[in-house]
Amino acid sequence: MRYAIDPRFRAIPGTSSPLELRAMVQNPFAFFEERYLKYGPIFRSSLVYPVVWMMGAEANRAIMVTERDNFSYAGGYGQLAFGRLFKQNVLVMDGDEHLRARTLLEPAVNRLGLTEVIDQVQGIWESTADKLERKPHGDVYDIAQRATFEASAMALTGLKDGSELDEMRPHFEAMIIGAMAHTKLRYPGGVLDQGLKSRDILVDMLRPHIERARRDPEPKGFLGRLAQDKDAQGNYLSIDDVIHHTLLLFWAGYDTTASAGSWVLHLLAHHPEWQDRIRENVWDVLGDQPYELKGSAKLHTVSWFLREVERFGPSLTMFPRTAVNDFEFGGHTVPAGTPVFWSPWMSQRCPEAFPHPHAFDPGRWDPARGDDQAKGKYMVGFGGGPRLCLGRNFAQMQLRIQITTLVRRFHIEPDATRPFLIQGLPTHHPVDSFVHFRPLLGYQERGGRARAAQKGASNESSAEAHA
Numbered sequence: 369m370r371y372a373i374d375p376r377f378r379a380i381p382g383t384s385s386p387l388e389l390r391a392m393v394q395n396p397f398a399f400f401e402e403r404y405l406k407y408g409p410i411f412r413s414s415l416v417y418p419v420v421w422m423m424g425a426e427a428n429r430a431i432m433v434t435e436r437d438n439f440s441y442a443g444g445y446g447q448l449a450f451g452r453l454f455k456q457n458v459l460v461m462d463g464d465e466h467l468r469a470r471t472l473l474e475p476a477v478n479r480l481g482l483t484e485v486i487d488q489v490q491g492i493w494e495s496t497a498d499k500l501e502r503k504p505h506g507d508v509y510d511i512a513q514r515a516t517f518e519a520s521a522m523a524l525t526g527l528k529d530g531s532e533l534d535e536m537r538p539h540f541e542a543m544i545i546g547a548m549a550h551t552k553l554r555y556p557g558g559v560l561d562q563g564l565k566s567r568d569i570l571v572d573m574l575r576p577h578i579e580r581a582r583r584d585p586e587p588k589g590f591l592g593r594l595a596q597d598k599d600a601q602g603n604y605l606s607i608d609d610v611i612h613h614t615l616l617l618f619w620a621g622y623d624t625t626a627s628a629g630s631w632v633l634h635l636l637a638h639h640p641e642w643q644d645r646i647r648e649n650v651w652d653v654l655g656d657q658p659y660e661l662k663g664s665a666k667l668h669t670v671s672w673f674l675r676e677v678e679r680f681g682p683s684l685t686m687f688p689r690t691a692v693n694d695f696e697f698g699g700h701t702v703p704a705g706t707p708v709f710w711s712p713w714m715s716q717r718c719p720e721a722f723p724h725p726h727a728f729d730p731g732r733w734d735p736a737r738g739d740d741q742a743k744g745k746y747m748v749g750f751g752g753g754p755r756l757c758l759g760r761n762f763a764q765m766q767l768r769i770q771i772t773t774l775v776r777r778f779h780i781e782p783d784a785t786r787p788f789l790i791q792g793l794p795t796h797h798p799v800d801s802f803v804h805f806r807p808l809l810g811y812q813e814r815g816g817r818a819r820a821a822q823k824g825a826s827n828e829s830s831a832e833a834h835a
């Protein structure tokens with residue numbers, strides 16, 4: 369920790385008070401905002417160890433683009449409990465090693481975000497809507513988590529709900545909680561210990577699927593495709609590599625998308641005027657048909673709404689790096705070795721870019737209201753530069769299907785009798801936010817549900833034919 373006694377580190381505004389960690393954990397939003405407004409785009413604080421924070425448009429550009437070679441992901445994520453659970457994966461790699469892994473994963477992940485699983489995701493949200501008709505009240509995070517688990521696990525492993533996935537689910541959950549542990553020290557019975565045990569169980573459960581996928585003429589899911597990929601020498605990836613990449617993508621994509629989906633439900637319920645505008649737009653563009661990529665650009669209210677969800681409710685509020693070289697930012701030198709964090713939450717609430725930053729206002733993304741590009745520099749909910757989120761299209765597709773399915777079938781209303789909270793860490797989402805789903809008749813009357821169900825059934829039978 370030599371950087372911490374370096375006079376250049378000490379010249380960065382901020383404090384070394386041991387109370388900083390408590391303040392950050394108790395209320396990360398106030399922590400970010402008070403310090404950003406007081407010190408500007410770079411400041412230091414003390415978490416478990418002294419760190420530097422960089423926030424705002426210029427900080428984003430430096431971290432993700434201009435100074436990116438001065439940062440290490442291995443030194444950032446690798447220092448956390450996450451680094452113990454997910455060792456050889458794209459998020460803890462740097463330089464050429466990262467480029468090779470990303471190049472390998474990108475085509476398979478992109479297919480998920482385009483057409484490959486669109487019908488299955490539609491089927492999952494239709495059946496979620498069927499359940500909500502029978503039980504028209506629920507917690508937004510719980511609803512989004514269930515559907516997103518099914519969609520993520522199906523798309524990544526190629527398995528369908530009701531099969532082994534039920535058995536895997538608690539292990540996926542334990543692994544995710546373990547990755548967010550405050551320390552990377554493993555002690556018996558701790559969340560990291562449970563996460564590591566669950567990861568090993570998942571590895572054993574997935575192993576036979578890879579062996580089978582290697583013989584499958586039409587491999588299913590991301591795992592099936594990766595199982596058949598070969599390296600430059602014509603060798604298959606090792607079974608462990610396939611499994612660890614798949615588990616990492618699950619970690620990166622499940623709770624993030626579920627948190628965004630819970631914001632979607634919460635904010636639709638609390639903004640009926642936007643719900644009505646979106647419903648009208650969706651009826652105009654899709655009628656009673658399921659969501660499809662073609663023509664989706666015309667769903668402009670859905671796009672503005674989702675952009676504002678990303679701004680207002682980023683699934684994660686802070687991300688780690690470690691400086692590997694000295695570098696200059698904002699008139700200060702950050703010495704090599706310094707842990708550096710950036711925050712989409714603060715960047716996306718910078719008052720200089722977003723008037724009334726704490727108001728949820730999808731209309732701010734209407735091009736008629738001003739320059740999107742200037743605001744875009746502050747938007748890093750999916751990261752940026754060459755390491756932009758790999759699963760962004762897949763996540764966006766799921767959220768668009770969630771919205772277009774639910775607004776046509778229900779009027780979503782907040783349960784005013786139940787108080788809710790907003791959780792900032794480890795993931796950022798509403799807690800105890802209950803909503804009512806009041807069925808709307810139009811969709812069924814026009815035969816939409818029957819058509820979507822028929823489409824889901826034809827996918828199932830084609831999937832069975834391949835099994």
Ligand code: HEM
Pocket residue numbers: 458459470477617618620621622624625628682683684687688748749750751752754755756757758759760762763
């Ligand atoms: C709403 C949902 C999601 C959000 C908000 C989100 C956010 C992010 C962010 C902010 C980063 C950059 C992290 C950094 O620079 O330190 C990132 C990277 C990444 N995301 Fe996502 N993500 C989401 C969904 C997904 C999904 C569905 C997948 C995969 C199926 C995924 C896979 C990845 C991967 C592999 C990376 C690392 C890329 C690299 O370093 O080259 N994400 N994500």
